[in-house]
Amino acid sequence: MKDEQENTGDKPVTRISADEIASEEVVQEMLEKYDKESQVRKFGAKSKIGLLISTIAVSFSLFHLWVAGFGALEAIKLRSIHLTFVMVLIFLLYPARKKGMKGKPGIFDWVMIALSLVAGLYMVFANEQLALRGGLPITRDYIMGALGILVVFEAGRRALGPELPILGVIFLLYAYFGEHVPGSFGHSGFSLKRIIAHMYVGSEGIFGVALGVSATFIFLFILFGAFLGETGMAKLINDSSMAMAGTSPGGPAKVAVVASGIMGTISGSAVANVATTGAFTIPLMKSIGYKPHFAAAVEAVASTGGQFMPPIMGAAAFIMAEFLNIPYKSIMIAALIPAFLYYLAVFAMVHLEALKTGLEGVPRDKLPVMKVVLKERGHLIIPLVAIVYLLIQGVTPTYAAFYGILVAVGASFLRKSTRMSWRGFLLALEMGAKGSIGVAIATAVVGFIVGVSSLTSLGITLGDNMLALSQGNLFATLVLTMITAIILGMGMPTTAVYIVGATIAAPALLKLGIAPLAAHMFVFYFGNISNVTPPVALAAFTGAGIAGCSPSKVGWTAARLATAGFIIPYMWIYSPALIAQGGLGEVIGALVTATIGVIALACAVQGYMLKTTNSLQRILLLVAAFGLIKPGLLTDTLGITVLIVVYLWQRFQTRSMNTKEINV
Structure with a gap:
């Protein structure tokens, strides 16, 4: 097939042939298979449902542009309207079951849309009355709260899959049956009314900080x-x-x-x-x-x-x-x-x-x-x-x-x-x-986890138990935190992974004296790295679908290529200069040694420097990499020395090979 050319008015830009680009069908298939947010109903732009969805979506964006540039709304009202828009779009776009992908919204979908409008917008109109009552809820608030919780769970299940909503349900059950939980995790338990009020009427549940960030920063950046x-x-x-x-x-x-x-x-x-x-x-x-x-x-x-x-x-x-x-x-x-x-x-x-x-x-x-x-x-x-x-x-x-x-x-x-x-x-x-739908509903569902953690002090308890399990050892605690974030990331969106990790794992790091920014960045990084961590590595699986090869093989290869990503977070825990915490000289010094260290690590992982390495050279490159990665004059000196030895060794081998070839 001939290459396509695009005339830009100057010199033609030669394009890569169409044979070297995956078809839209393949791309869409991969998205629908591995990205839950892409598993939506498809409607023509001229169909009534398609036009309705487009109108709601455009209105959603215009509303946020108006608020950001010209309007001003109380936080609870902005979050309520934001969530209402999101849930209405979910019930129009996402079927209750995968079999309904090609069908129009049914009676159950329209009922859920009606409930979304009622429960979502209730806080917009009832907020002033609630404030006059000093935040004390009445029967109507509890009913609306129960409806709101159910609707958010169903919207989350449709748009995100079952993992995050199930985790949210487990946390709510923990709040209710706390008196039956043995050991240090047990608590006196909370009534159904108290839980509903905390999750719906309060500012630490559904309408908490996470949803607030979605309604302000995140939506506009998307x-x-x-x-x-x-x-x-x-x-x-x-x-x-x-x-x-x-x-x-x-x-x-x-x-x-x-x-x-x-x-x-x-x-x-x-x-x-x-x-x-x-x-x-x-x-x-x-x-x-x-x-x-x-x-x-x-x-x-x-x-x-x-x-x-x-x-x-x-x-x-x-x-x-x-x-x-x-x-x-x-x-x-x-x-x-x-x-x-x-x-x-x-x-x-x-x-x-x-x-x-x-x-x-x-x-x-x-x-x-x-x-x-x-x-x-x-x-x-x-x-x-x-x-x-x-x-x-x-x-x-x-x-x-x-x-x-x-x-x-x-x-x-x-x-x-x-x-x-x-x-x-x-x-x-x-x-x-x-x-914005996936992120927004994830922040709402995560509100249950954050809300229960604040209601029961679960975050502190988990932190204490993690420290007990690691016996107060920093490295062991970091490994446990990493494993927690990666496991969470295998079934949940990255945003949700960070929020949950920040709630249940970061407190343990803070108790060991780690700076809050370093601790939270640690959780954030490993929540992302889970995308290429087998056995469930969704980014790798998507790439495998396009490449037409084994998802497992791609997953393990991706994990190998991302080796530095598994080490870098540990680097800034022990050397905060790598996250710009410290003087300029300290930051530059840490950057230089870490740069040399990750290059040495790449050589060790790939088994190649100037030429293919032997087993001993590969081991020495790993020693050099970790010596440079760990901060300190002694380790840096060791790392540089070992790296120079391997380089000279390889250089000598290369020259010897060239000499033999010339003689031949």
Whole structure:
């Protein structure tokens, strides 16, 4: 098939052939299989139901834009309206059973929509009366609360799957039957009325901080990503990545790392990122000689890292800022070095794999020209620059996202080819609203877990028991926390994993003297890494579907490529300078040694430095890596010394081989 060309008014940009791009059917199949949020009913734009859904979604986005830019609502009212919109969309889009994917909403769906409107909006109108009663609920409040809890659980089951709602039910049962729980976890138990009031009427349950962050920061950043997508940002990322790294050894794999990292910081979903970016990069990696399972693993690992890549990280990062009561820019700055180290390690591994297997890059004539790409679409980077500037200046994320959206629309008009049409504007509003559904309902369901933890002091109890199990040893406690976050991440969205982990695991780290930011970042990171951790590694499984290979093989390969990701969080616990906690000299010193350390780790994992390593060299590289990773003059000196020894050893071997070849 001939390559397609796009005339940009200067030099034609040669495109990758269509044979090297996965079909939309494959992408959609993978999303529906591994991404619960994509398992929705499909309606034509001209159908009555389709038009109703589009109208509600657009209204949802316009409401949040109005609140962010011009309006002001009490927190409980904003959260109630936000949740109501979300639940109505869920019952229209998500069937009660998978068999109903192709059918229209039935009677049960419409009943649930009616209950969503009643229970969701009740707090908007009853809030003043509740305040006059001093927060004391009456019978009507309990009835509405019970309805609200049931509706939220059903909406969560449909949009997220059963795992998180089941965990929420277990926590509610724990609150009610606490007197029957043996040991230190037992408590006096709470009445049904007390539990309903705490979960629905109070500010620590459904309508707690997590849902509040979804209704302010998260929604607008998802909407911002939708507007960037509609202006053609994905095309800019793919083309510029190909132009930068396409010709180097194993170029397409490096393109996947760069493009997926940038796309992930906008999309916030590892699975969706693999399905979209991977549709282009995985077939391309296969076409130059990468094995299918390796190509899929590279994409999965790169896409997973997007959730902790500043400036726009995953939704959990905004919730972390609210939990810790610190500016979001502090989270963003703290994540910079860990994100750099993570992607450096992945980049080094794909480079070493290419050298080891003799893979070459894509011919220059099949790649876009950077000058032409920037001329045609370079202006689309302006909204990202604007958001970073505003966040650094201390503007709240809400305003930063709001003005970022305005800048994105304005920037699109700088070139005719990127100009956003009225239809594109409405589509961005619709897709932004739909994209927020999963995160929003997850924060509502997680409210039950957070609410029960605050009601029963479960978080403190779990922290004490974790410390008892680890006998107060920091490393053992870190391992237990890591395992907890990874297991939770196998069945729940990353945002929910962080909130639960921050509630039940982080307190143990805090009791051992770990700084709150370092402890919460630790939980956040491992909640993300669960996407590439077997046996359930959804990002890896999605990549396997596109590559057409064994999900298990991709999962274990992805875990190997993400080795640095399993180590980096431990690094900043023992050396807080890696999350920018400390003086400038200390931060730079830690960065330099950690950088050398992750490169040594990549060489050890891949078994290649200047040439293929033998077993002893590989062991020495691991010693060097861990010596450099662990802070301290002694360990750093040991690590550098061992690394130099291996380098000189390999250099001597390479020269000896070259001499033999010349003599032959």
